[in-house]
Each structure stands twice: as C-alpha cells, then as structure tokens.
Amino acid sequence: MHHLTRAATVAVLWVRGRLEEGRARGGDRGDISITTVIIWAAAVGGAIAIAATISVIVTKYNGLLTGI
Numbered sequence: 001m002h003h004l005t006r007a008a009t010v011a012v013l014w015v016r017g018r019l020e021e022g023r024a025r026g027g028d029r030g031d032i033s034i035t036t037v038i039i040w041a042a043a044v045g046g047a048i049a050i051a052a053t054i055s056v057i058v059t060k061y062n063g064l065l066t067g068i
Contacts, residue, residue, distance in 0.1 A: 007048055007051070008048055010043075011041075011044040011045075011048070015037060015041055015044075018032055018037065019037065041042065
C-alpha cells in the first residue's frame, strides 16, 4: 500500500503545483482551467482506486493464484 500512498502524494503535489503556477501568473487564465484540474483529479483518483482494488484482490487470492 506504500506505493499507492506515494502515487496519491505525487498526484496531489502535481495538482497543487499547477494551481500555484496559475495563481502566480495572475491575469493569465488560458493555461489551465478548474474543469481540467477536476478531470485530472478524478482520473488520478480513479486510477488509484482501481490499483488499490486490484492489489486487495491479488493479496486476498494470492494462495489460489500461485498454482495457476
């Protein structure tokens, strides 16, 4: 699970950095919109949720998968 926590941290830091870049430019609002940030956050969150689900399933059924 440490790997998933790291991925979530990296995603949050990336989004935070992009928002701070946008704020630093002030009036320049053409680079990234809040909609884009929401879509990226949802995509990253979904990917993390899928990875976590796969990890839990593989861990739960690891003994049964060994013989395959």
